Amino acid sequence: MSLDPSTIGRFKVLGTLGSGAMGTVYLAEDPLLKRALAIKVVREGTGDAEVLLRFKREAEISARLNHPNAITVFDVGEAPDLGPYLVMEYVDGESLSDRIRRGPLNPDEVAGLLIQAADALTAVHGLGILHRDIKPDNFMVAKDGRLKLMDFGIARGDQGRLTTSSAFLGTPAYAAPEVLNGVRATPASDQWALVLTAFEMLTGTLPFAADSVGATLYRIVHEAPVWPPDFAPALAAVFGKALDKDPGKRFPDLTAFLRALIEALPLGPERRVAHVAQLDSTAPVKATGTLRIERAIAESSPRTRWLWGGAALITALGLGFLALRPEPSRVLSIESRPGGAEVFLDGTSLGRTPLRQVVVKGKADLLRLEKPDYLPLAYHLKAEDKDLALRLQPAPFQVQVASEPAGAEIFLDGESKGKTPAAIEVPGEGSHQLRLDLEGYQSWTAMPERHKALPDPIRLQKYHGKKGPGGGKIKKFFKGIFQ
Structure with a gap:
């Protein structure tokens, strides 16, 4: 185009x-x-x-x-x-790859983002779908820290049939060794790619990087990962296990990998506990004792098996009642000042304020309000909340300041902000005074407004007679003396 x-x-x-x-x-x-x-x-x-x-x-x-x-x-x-x-x-933020290009992320940020990524990828696998192109380019990071997985264009499920001109789909540098050897992709292949993404977030590099695609693929299949010189031994142990050539020797799932990674990261005790708690809240529940129970039933006497069956029926009826019991809900009214803000509840849009008769399930937690020219507002729902009136704070805005002649000093509310030409940030709340000062020229003042451009350029007026303020009065004083 x-x-x-x-x-x-x-x-x-x-x-x-x-x-x-x-x-x-x-x-x-x-x-x-x-x-x-x-x-x-x-x-x-x-x-x-x-x-x-x-x-x-x-x-x-x-x-x-x-x-x-x-x-x-x-x-x-x-x-x-x-x-x-x-x-x-639309996500107001940047791709994870753009974030990495600015430099390695701090361990606390890495842990928080990876838990979100793993939660999304585990949900994808729970549908029987493989993403097949996990990499930093396919994650968006919003300004408030939310992470979003995207680009399911080459994802495959049991019913999926996509044509392609190539036998390999995905990004080679993030491909698992078994996939490069022609083995059918599995959830472990997506997990491999997320582990590489985690390594890149921490170091800014990839452990199998080489000068060409061919050399990179060879290293993935045949060589051990290469750690940075200052890479902590505890982290090397975690990533070494996660990047084993044999999928059976890696961590069994992303939760196990992240738990080990969080323990190895240089985090303070409070942040480590917080991340583990967040990981536990997103980890899927597993019935670890099922096989042992089934084996005990199979090896028991007929009378015992009959009792087991009765107990199982009662348990099933009880669990069925719990499953069918409606989740507690309540009705909220949500207003914002100013109105017209889009409201999201745990990431799902509810519409724009004012909202009346909003039904909220018991587990709902985070309200987020967004409105152009205002800072996003996050609010955690409380049990007693009923009628909410939330005030939005105006976001800062930028103004371009250029003068003729250039080089005038810029003052915002009396504080120097450099010299023209320049872009300066103006607080969103309240009114503010902009002033330009240049020796030999009259000061220029204005009240900057959002969405209203300043003159480009601002033409400064010369003083008549002696340069500088007061020149005209001095001239009149001496003129009076000599008369």
Whole structure:
């Protein structure tokens, strides 16, 4: 495409979020629901039929998954002059790969993000689906720390049938050795890729990196991982086990890997306990004693087996009653000041304020309010909450300050902010005074406003006569003396 579209389907295009070898992601707005969206399109020349099939597959998986740490897909379609497109949830943040490019993440941040990633990936595997392209590029990190897994375009499930021109799908540098050897991918393959992502978050590098793709693949299959010189032995032990060539010798699941990693990370006691608690709250429950019970029943006498059967029936009826018993719920009213904020409950949109008669399940926890030009507000629900009135804080905004001539000193509320030209940040709350001072020129003042640009450039006026304030009065004083 030579020109960016103004609309895609019924959606209004607001700008470009990113562009790569495969296509472009646009920032758009839904004209009916008035919410921001991200729309992904592919470059010309890509097979439309295959792309559309993958987009539909991605939308299907998103609908089945419905997880707070996975990108929500709202729509999929074809535009006449554009081809297939995918309409997704917009995340105000950056990709995990962009975050890593700024430098290694601190251990506390790594642990928090990985727990979210593992929770989403475990949910994907719980649906019988393999992602097959886990890497930093396919995670988004919102400004508030939420992590979102995305791009299920090459995911595969038991019923999935996607055509491809290549036998290998995914990103080679994150591929597990068994997959490179031609073995069918399993959840352990996705786990391998997330372990590599975790290593990259901590170090900024990959343990099998080489100068070429071929050399990298050879190292993955045949060589041991390479640690940075200052890599702690405890971390080397955890990653060494997680990156064993034999899937059977790795950690049995992501929960086990993260538990070992959290213990090995240089964290304070309070943060370690907090991360373990968060991990325990997301870990799936396992019936570890089932096989032992079944074996005991099989080896018991007929009378004992009859008693076991009666007990099992009573237990099943009891559990069935608990499962069918409706989860406690309550009704909330939610207002914001100002109104019109979009409200999310545990990641699911409820609409815009004011909201009346919102039914909230007992386990619901986090309310999040978002409104353009205001800081996001997070609020943990309390048992006694009924009528909520939440105040949003205006977000800071930037103004571009240029003067003619340049080099004027910029003051905001009396505090120096450098010299023109420059971009300065203005607090969102209250009114503020902007002043430009340059020797020989009159001071210039204004009250900066959001969405209102300053003159470009601001033309400073010279003093008449002697430079500087008071020059005219001095001239009149001497003139009076000599008269």
